Amino acid sequence: MVAAAAAHADEDHDRDAHDVQHCNMQVVNVSTPAQYFHVLRRQVHRRFRKPLVVFAPKSLLKHRHAVSTLDDFCATRRFQPVLGDAHTRDAADRVRRIVLCTGKLYYDLAKARRDAGADRRVALVRIEQLSPYPAAAVRAVLERYAHVRDVRWVQEEPQNQGAYQHVALRYAHPHNAPLAYVGSPPLSPSATGIGTVHREQHADTIARGVRVPDDAGDA
Numbered sequence: 001m002v003a004a005a006a007a008h009a010d011e012d013h014d015r016d017a018h019d020v021q022h023c024n025m026q027v028v029n030v031s032t033p034a035q036y037f038h039v040l041r042r043q044v045h046r047r048f049r050k051p052l053v054v055f056a057p058k059s060l061l062k063h064r065h066a067v068s069t070l071d072d073f074c075a076t077r078r079f080q081p082v083l084g085d086a087h088t089r090d091a092a093d094r095v096r097r098i099v100l101c102t103g104k105l106y107y108d109l110a111k112a113r114r115d116a117g118a119d120r121r122v123a124l125v126r127i128e129q130l131s132p133y134p135a136a137a138v139r140a141v142l143e144r145y146a147h148v149r150d151v152r153w154v155q156e157e158p159q160n161q162g163a164y165q166h167v168a169l170r171y172a173h174p175h176n177a178p179l180a181y182v183g184s185p186p187l188s189p190s191a192t193g194i195g196t197v198h199r200e201q202h203a204d205t206i207a208r209g210v211r212v213p214d215d216a217g218d219a
Contacts, residue, residue: 039129159183
């Protein structure tokens, strides 16, 4: 009974349910065990059927920070298409940059932010659902940092791959702040094929993403 009631509550409060019914498929890139659980539970309990594509790399199974509490799995919780930044929730006025990302890249960005001592100045926002794009949820998170005009999308894939093009076409800032891209330039292959070069490029992308604005001389 509790599970059924919670499932109906999920559906009643799910803002993108209407959008899902008008798209070909759902695409999610979840970053926590609880998010994985809740998106599957939502899929089972919905009254309509649409394909669900889940990007969940195996590396997160062993990641020390990709964890959820037991409370995160309870029946009163739901899948969140966007995960805001808990580190900056109580200090939004100190944030100077918003970084949008998706999936496992968040953990690399979070580590680099800690190492740079920028926990309170850079907000990391995870877009967990890519399709349909959760425009209302993204806008609600951006509203928390109304004074911030430095918004960046960070990805490890080349610019013509990954989710950047999809997100950039749908991005809308409540105060018209542009979305800057941080990542590799457009490439025909998905990777360089050389491990050392890939690691160098990845480290550079992460650094440019979280470098605090006062110290950043690049776009």
